[in-house]
Amino acid sequence: MDTNRNHLRIPLLFFLTCLLCMQSCTRKAEVLETSRLAEAYEQFREPGLTERRFGYATIAPLIESRSSLFENQILGKSVEGRPIHALTYGAGTRPVLLWSQMHGDESTATMALFDLFNFLEGSETDGFTDIRQAIRNELRIRFIPMVNPDGAERFQRRNALHIDLNRDAIRQSSPEAIILKTARDEFEPEFGFNLHDQNSYYNVSGTTNPATISVLAPAYNEAREVNPGREKAMKVIAGMRRVLQEEVPDHLGKYNDTFEPRAFGDNFQKWGTSTILIESGAFPNDPEKQYVRKLNFMIVLNALYEIATGTYDAFAMDDYLNIPDNSSRLMDLLIRNVSVTTAGHSYSTDIGLRRAARYTAERRYYRGTVSDWGDLSIYHGYEELDATGLTAIPGKVWEEEKPLEELSREEAIGLLRDGYLGVKTSTENTGKLHQLPLLVFSGDAPPNLEPSLENAPNFFLVKDQKYRYAIVNGYLIDLQNSEVDPFWQMIN
Ligand SMILES: [Zn+2]
Structure with a gap:
């Protein structure tokens, strides 16, 4: 009897020890x-x-x-x-x-x-x-x-x-x-x-x-x-x-x-x-x-x-x-404290811009929108500009139709510095992508280049009648800096 019991006890002990060991091993796993x-x-x-x-x-x-x-x-x-x-x-x-x-x-x-x-x-x-x-x-x-x-x-x-x-x-x-x-x-x-x-x-x-x-x-x-x-x-x-x-x-x-x-x-x-x-x-x-x-x-x-x-x-x-x-409080570009005039009222506002991805068969490009307008102090931007002292004004349209391939990046920046934002191209370019920092459009109706919640984000920020920044398709371009990172846009 005793011997039998010992026989039983040893496997039982062994089993319990194993259980304990497994538990502690599990616990010990780092x-x-x-x-x-x-x-x-x-x-x-x-x-x-x-x-x-x-x-x-x-x-x-x-x-x-x-x-x-x-x-x-x-x-x-x-x-x-x-x-x-x-x-x-x-x-x-x-x-x-x-x-x-x-x-x-x-x-x-x-x-x-x-x-x-x-x-x-x-x-x-x-x-x-x-x-x-x-x-x-x-x-x-x-x-x-x-x-x-x-x-x-x-x-x-x-x-x-x-x-x-x-x-x-x-x-x-x-x-x-x-x-x-x-x-x-x-x-x-x-x-x-x-x-x-x-x-x-x-x-x-x-x-x-x-x-x-x-x-x-x-x-x-x-x-x-x-x-x-x-x-x-x-x-x-x-x-x-x-x-x-x-x-x-x-x-x-x-x-x-x-x-x-x-x-x-x-x-x-x-x-x-x-x-x-x-x-x-x-x-x-x-x-x-x-x-x-x-x-x-x-x-x-x-x-x-x-x-x-x-x-x-x-x-x-x-x-x-x-x-x-x-x-959900992020913007791609947040412009703070900018002066604007809307319907004869001058005031200060923040402007929140977002850029939505679009795709052609070849590549991704982005289309900018004005996401919000007013007091955006609770928002943050991936990129931010404190525009205190700057005024948002519309861009001008360059009236001459110019073949796109004849327009260099340097010329495009030159146009921006002179206050031109819209450039017309022939209708056969509609739907094509380009990398000029300008709003290139085809057809007879120029885009609305007024800074507004309702328009695409294309306007200028000026100080003392000097063009200081351009906003093109929701991207910020510093006009005192000749280095502009290229981005793709579609011709409308
Ligand atoms: Zn999902």
Whole structure:
């Protein structure tokens, strides 16, 4: 009897010790050093993706060339017949689903996922085996890198049926939304990553910094309650916050958690998946969002590692709740305290300018708009000018029609210094792009060059009857400085 009992006791003790050890091992797993995450990005960045705008044809070969570590599956096809792929990785049992670009013009995380695929295929001598092994042994990860390939083709938010897929989680009127919902139902992920981009005008509240990354553990009901699943998502986000605070302090914002009953993120949370929304915002002088891509890579890799090792559990819910909210108070150019005369009234105002991206088949260009007018003291600009003592006045139109190719940049600057802003060209140039710092128009009606909330931002700032600055298509040109950074504009 005694002997028997001892037999029982030894395995039991062994089992308990193992349990304790596993727990303490889990607890002892260290958070990843931010510098290692950055190094991993530099080593594994996918060189085939360098610009934000790309379609399915660009990623198709990058999917086909994956190693046997990935299982490649076509989940279905878009409205226009483009394949929607899932790549599955890992020998573990805990399912994690990441999906990107359900909005076709939100591609930053898609680029980062291909960097991550390269990382996950790395060699045993590259110094990152510990991270990979932890992930591979514990998790089963399914990536859907491009949910909306038709939208990506046009670089637009909606799909080919003009459906916003992120308002189609319940109604399921688009094949792409059905595919994503079916993927969830079949895979039943413990964690989900909902990957998007947000516009460049969000800032981190209380700062002038753009919200380069915004996050959210979406609510699963109107009351915005926190259940254990949502709490887990919050803690994983808290781990991402640690990395971002070290890499790029105070550029992280928290998205509004109002429950959106039609959206995928909110419903994933409701369906029992701990869901994390990542919104890629802007960073100064990063028009192709390559630095934001790096940040995505770093925080997604960090999150997968922390889920695999359990390290995320060491964070408190408050580490998430204390992330500052997103605010939308940025302008591309903010001109403060400028004197203007409107309908005979002279007064001082701020003028907020924004520039919206447009695309031709060849390139991106921007179209400036006056976004706001009045007291904009609560706003901030990526570029700001204190125009105290300066007066905004209309530009003049150069009456001679001149072939564009005969007009040099130097001549264009000379025209600006003489107060000319509009230049006429022949109608055959309509719709062409040019880089002259002038408003080139075709046809007989000259553009309205009056500074106003209603007009395109093309006017001058003068002091003592001297032309000091020109505003051309929302860009600020210092007329005392002959160096003008070129920008593209379209001829109307
Ligand atoms: Zn989106």
